[in-house]
Amino acid sequence: RGRTAVRLTARLPLPRPLGLGLARPFARPARAAAMVAAIAFGATAVTFAVGLATSLNRVQDARDHDKADVTVDALPAPGPNGAPGRNGEPVPPREVPGGPPRITADPAAITAAIKAQPGTRAFYATATTQVTIAGLSGSTELHTFAGDASWANYRKISGRWFDKPGEAVVPTQFLAATGTRLGDTVTLNHGGTTVRVRIVGEIFDPRNQGMNVLTDAATTAPARTPADSYRIALEPGTDATAYVAALNSALGSLDVTAHAGPSGGESEMIIVLDALAGLLTLMLVAVAGLGVLNAVVLDTRERVHDLGVHKALGMTPRQTVAMVLASVVVVGLAGGALGVPAGLALHTAILPAMGHSAGLTLPTTALDVYTPPELLLLGLGGLLIAVAGALLPAGWAARTRTATALRTE
Template identity: 60%
Template structure:
């Protein structure tokens, strides 16, 4: 082995603590970088990536099997501009019933022999593909009331309205990025699901050479349907519509993931650079010894770069594995939300992170060693032993005057002796405190968002206040098996109001009626919700303006204002069943239901509105069950019933953000703690001789621990004081970006979530990070024997 090789091996083996710290810090930084990079990748046009991976259909067309022939449909796949096609697949719409006898919403069932193909490659999430006549595969987003807490596999769906009442067993759960079906079966099974006297339809999926705009997709639609009778085309769906829907669903998540991803990457580079630079800087005396033995500056640089790369390479390998393990469950959650095909970390992320980590280590070690290697041998030997005796002397003198134990004042002055090292620890704590502050702010903001979204809050309801039923439809079966209904048209609304008022426990109540109207300038109807009574407890949050107070005044969501080009204070013309109604917009409300196109007003604004539902708030201390029983008795003549209201629960998107926030915050705090650990380890090892002297003079292990821990107190307090405003500033950028991405404004309470007492505690979080990072070296210093410390150089 060459002399240089022996130096590298000796350096790695002799400085075991520093070697371990470099490896551990690199591993944690690489893990954080893999997670951050994966989130950035997942957030970059997620629908587009999923669409390309699964060869999504630019256009899906459904054809009536009684009005077109299979040959006509087959010929459409050869139309000009079509680059790939799948089908025609036989398809029917069938209503199923579960084993408990609950009717489920109708399903679009497609006969497909396998999930693959050149267009719309369906991703099988769990189970197997349907191949037998009694098997069915459900779509992951099919509205069939599948309990998300248990696997749907093995569930039986009956079709009692069909000949023979066929029963199919769920054998798989799949996802189509093009959302082409609610369920899939073997082609031969379609005949069993087809009503007598009717013919199954055809579904054809196309990819076009040009489909980036609505005009291009429309041109492709015209080309493929040219040979099919116009009356036979029963429905088409463009991928641009799906893309817009996906953007609305995931828009809130993207700015949040980008913020945490960038924070993780920057922090990883910072910590690795500081650790390596500190380790090389602590070896100045060793560099002087090597130069005295005849090593050239270039050889000194190569030796120290190699000494840093050996543990860094091991740490990088461990970090990549750990980062992938941590990222998989997080990406699995984002996959479910984004509709991606897989939840695996992009291999390119691993390659880039590994290369970047090793480059950062090599460059940092090279720069530090090169600076030290250029010192004269005598200077390196002198400077490398300890910091300059004058550095920090003033701070030590001032600290000694404080009414604190001497062991504490010794530690308090220590950061001024090594200001560069103290700044490195400070930067780590600032990032850690900022991450915690951002996480706390996001959690509070998301709680406010969920509260603002949870409209129509009540203790008791009559009918469903959030019901959207077509005219003439009285009730539907909910996903949980409960019947969701509206107040019957024949019911006496005045009698219902009187029955509610007569109940002793009634605090307040209001009724709500919903009817679609046409708004000037919009092609699709908008639902109008007309209220009567006290709506103050309903939970609607205003973004700007005020709630309506009289007929003719309306409040609308942000999306409505954008779509109509109006603002608070403007008027809008409504066409209500042929009657023109001019209303004034007096407020902007936070509401995302009905694609943010709902209109809220007094019931008297529109004529002949009959309440669909009633929401009731009861007095504190009222027995809700007894209240419902008594009210039910009074409502019996009106053929309707009351029930205790149930919580809608937190939305999947907000739960996902909360889970990812907790994971990322823990990772970033751990990385920040390692930055402190590195600085304290270097400082403690450098001062081990001084520690031995102090112990010889009577310093106890407890006082030694106090000295080491107090050396990070000022850094922790300053880091917390700087990190909290930084986290608040980041929160102030992320939340508006999330709102803009979702295309809606947000109530002011979503942004003003920090309280003075909470900020003080968050500021102390920097101190907690610093103390936790210093615990291990403090324990080592306390356990070191006096003789051993005096011998150590």
């Protein structure tokens, strides 16, 4: 009957209705355990869904490698079979081994204009071409960088970013396809020139099915590929619109265009997955809340005579509601304490498996998405589920007339 719990809670510095409510779960341990399981199930679903949505958004952010405050497109003239560029403008196709050179603006003049522009914090130039790799069929994209590209939006998985010519970073798929690992050397055939690079880092880069090599532009000298774009980071507080207008004025004679962004908008697929995860989570939380509702209704119906005695002794409707809600506080906290670690473990197991199924190793930033304050709030979510499930029975108990309750056996 939980009389020992009642005597113990009576010693707590709490109003008596709250003490009576806190002792209620100990009168029906099996029922209380069932409520804890239901709440833990809901807390697990919420924790996993929050982690999944955050991870997917961070993966989408990690895929957007073109993030910059301002971008300068250095390929002004379309070539044969030109394809639409980022702003809908035609751009020449990428250079292929043995193909004609691309027409680009004077890189020295573009660099000088960017350096002279007030508000420039950092910038780098990037170019993309096709190379072949000894022992590997097909072609691989080679991305070269001139300038400090360490602030570029490439998420590291292991190793480090290259810091001198002859070093390169590659995606996980490249390592798997070539059978290499960090510290190994690969041979690139670039425009009839053989270049050897040492792999110093593994990055998250699913472009071109992960068959990419990123290195310093000086690595491919003298067969260096002209830059096709420049990424610029602005000083804090700089007006991007005014900066773009001033830079375009300085670049006018070079027939190239600067524009803000790209913005890196959220993928429609990520939005759909977030919405689906949210809907399923709400359904699971509703199921958990109904489990609490069922248990509290049974408990209140069984003890309606005791409720009548309390009312006869002067318990007000507000105190009755407080007593019923207090009866689920312990189970709510226990369910949250069990559900949050379970949801965290589920996230830790499933997210890497999702990446591996696609041949990807997800960056650490996409996996470590929980902070201690968030985990604390998610744990309190179990209490919220319990209280929400007990509100209806609490209202029914508060409205029950004293005489009706006392006649009930």
